[in-house]
Structures are given as structure tokens and as C-alpha cells.
Amino acid sequence: MVLWAVMSTILILLTVSTHPSDSVYTLQYQGGTFLVDRSQYQQLADAFLHGRIWIDAHVPDWLAAMDNPYDEQARGTLGMQTGDPSRWDWAFYHGRYYCYFGPLPALLLFAPFKALTGTDLPTAVGCAFLAILACASLIFLIETLWKRYWHGTPDGSRSSSAPQS
Numbered sequence: 390m391v392l393w394a395v396m397s398t399i400l401i402l403l404t405v406s407t408h409p410s411d412s413v414y415t416l417q418y419q420g421g422t423f424l425v426d427r428s429q430y431q432q433l434a435d436a437f438l439h440g441r442i443w444i445d446a447h448v449p450d451w452l453a454a455m456d457n458p459y460d461e462q463a464r465g466t467l468g469m470q471t472g473d474p475s476r477w478d479w480a481f482y483h484g485r486y487y488c489y490f491g492p493l494p495a496l497l498l499f500a501p502f503k504a505l506t507g508t509d510l511p512t513a514v515g516c517a518f519l520a521i522l523a524c525a526s527l528i529f530l531i532e533t534l535w536k537r538y539w540h541g542t543p544d545g546s547r548s549s550s551a552p553q554s
Contacts, residue, residue, distance in 0.1 A: 421469050448475075
């Protein structure tokens with residue numbers, strides 16, 4: 390239990406202190422401009438709660454009109470020229486944005502949190518929760534393996550009432 394508490398505390402501190410805030414900002418990349426949105430899971434959760442899989446985010450008119458909207462250089466240039474950048478790190482298909490990260494965190498954490506509270510779960514909090522869960526799972530696995538394969542071997546965590554010879 391102490392090991393789990395120490396590991397969890399360290400992981401929470403690392404996660405919260407190193408994770409950027411869920412913000413939106415412009416990125417200058419190879420002479421172009423893009424919009425970076427760090428709240429992808431929150432937006433995916435919102436999409437799921439509204440019965441869709443696409444993200445309800447502004448799509449520049451020029452992006453849908455491009456011959457090849459997957460040309461990163463052309464997107465960056467047009468984003469800079471028009472002042473209406475496309476989103477960085479989002480999938481674009483048939484005029485809509487999609488989150489290409491796995492949907493499980495949005496389904497298990499972010500959507501239920503938003504449905505219950507009406508507010509978005511910060512990504513750092515979601516990461517910290519999953520890190521604590523991972524620590525608990527790892528400790529449970531180690532304990533299970535210990536009991537199965539090394540049963541009877543002293544593990545140093547239990548006090549022995551038998552006198553030593």
C-alpha cells in the first residue's frame with residue numbers, strides 16, 4: 390500500500406507538472422501557420438455525447454476547397470496567408486475534423502465526467518488518474534505472480550512471529 394501511494398504521488402506530480410494546459414494556440418511550422426488544440430479528448434467526448442464521431446470545430450473554407458488537403462506545406466502556407474489556420478494533429482476527411490487518437494479515454498473518462506458535471510475533465514487529471522490505476526494494476530499483478538510462483542518464499546513485507554534460529 391505504501392509503495393502504491395509513493396508511486397502514485399510521483400506519477401501525479403510528474404503528470405500535472407509536465408502536461409501542458411488544454412489550450413489552443415497558433416504554431417509556426419516550416420513557414421506556415423497551424424492551430425494547435427490540446428483538448429482533443431474533451432472534444433471527442435463532446436462529439437460522443439452528441440451522437441457523432443466527428444469533431445464540431447471550425448474548418449477553413451480554403452481547406453475543403455483544396456485539391457490535396459493533406460499537403461502539409463500548402464496547408465501551412467494557406468493558413469498563414471488567410472489568417473485562418475487549419476488544425477494541427479487532427480484528421481481531416483470530407484470537410485470535417487476527426488480525432489485519430491484512440492477513443493477509449495474519451496469513452497471511459499472524459500464523456501462520463503462531462504455528462505455528470507457539465508464541465509471538461511482536464512487532460513492532466515485524466516492522465517494522473519490512469520497512472521494511479523496503472524500503478525495499482527502493476528502492484529496487483531506482482532502480488533498475484535508472487536503468490537502463484539513463489540508461495541512460501543519470504544517477501545520481506547510480512548512480519549514473522551516465529552523465532553529465528
